[in-house]
Amino acid sequence: MREFTAVVNPTAGGAAGAAALLVVARLLREAGAGLRTEYSRSLTHAGELAREAGGQGHVVLAVGGDGIAGAVGGALSGTGATLGLVPAGRGNDFARALDLPTDPADLARILLHGEPSPVDTIEVESAVHDRTVVLGSVYAGVDALANRHANRSRLLRGAASYYAGGLRAVTTWRPARYRVTVDGVEHEHLGYTVVAANSGYYGSGRVIAPAARVDDGLLEIVMIREAPRRLFFTLMNELGTGAHVDRPEVGILRGREVRISADREVPYGADGEVDAVLPVTARVLPGALRVLR
Incomplete structure (x- = not known):
């Protein structure tokens, strides 16, 4: 029977996390699994706790x-x-990209009996941040600004906070001139954002890269070009289904490594947490992580 260590960050939605864990924890223990819970002080500390527990075979x-x-x-x-x-x-x-169930009993069955499968991760490097590894995507532009607004929102949560953050960001954004280097080939891009996606989803369920797969060894690089603001709001709505990729204002590249720079200070984010400015390099680490799914 498996031994589990749960890592909860009480400073970032920890109350909701602890509540969700209670039900799953009961099901795991009833099945005979061992479970201990660690509360981290920060995301950095969460990583330290994870490495320690993983080293113990948990x-x-x-x-x-x-x-x-x-x-x-x-x-x-x-x-x-x-x-x-x-x-x-x-x-x-x-979790959405992995198609994990929301029902606690179904999730507990996967955690207890599912076979680990390899998925890709993203190594992120920049001049102002130490090397880090993330799971979902790296995004540079108006979406990073929107995510910053959403993270600072005290009144709204979930998709509503991202949508409100997006509205606020778009009203002040002016297109940036990017240089996007994919596997050594440079591309000029004038527009709103560049997203290097391992997962197809970001921003609370928006389908930024419908063709992205977490286990194909590639990044899907989505570039939204300069467009009238009215059209950009239409594009934002189309992110709900992924239909935006059929528009001429959206370009898509694929590769193993991408370097993104710009002609002015442009923010970038990764998995909703890294808050920095370009340039940044993202490279895929194929099959680097074992996940229960």
Whole structure:
């Protein structure tokens, strides 16, 4: 029977995470599994707890949203340890990409009996941040600004906070001139954003990269070009289904490594948590993480 360590970040939606864990924890223990819970002080500390538990042979449960999933999964990337997710955050986009069930009993069955399968992770490097590893995507532009607004929202949660953040960001955004280098080939891009996606989802269920797969060894690079603001709001709505990729204002590239820079200070984010400015390099680490799914 498996031994689990659950990592919960009480400073980032931890109350919801703890509540979600209670039901799953009961089911795991009733089945005879061992479970201990660790409360982290920060996402960095969450990664340290994850590496320690993984080194002891435990399945490490990331309890919360994409931020803690990325911190725990990134820490376990390349170690051979196994990650399980208990989705309880604002976005849960990586759990959505894995098609994990929302029903606690179904999720507990996967955690108890599912076979670990390899998925890709993303190594992120920039001049102002230490190397880090994330799971879902790296995005540079108006969406990073929108995510910053959403994270700071005290009144709204979930998709509503992202939509409100997006409206606020678009009204002040002016197109940036990007240089996007994919596997050594440079591309000029004038527009709103560049997204290097491992998962097809970001921003609380928006389908930014419908063709992205977490286990194909490639990043899907989505570029939204300059367009009238009215059309950009239409594109935002089409992110709900992924229909935006058929528009001429959207370009898509695929590759293993992408470097993104711009002609001015442009923010970038990763898995909803990294808040920095370009340039940034993202490269796929194929099959680097074992996940229960």
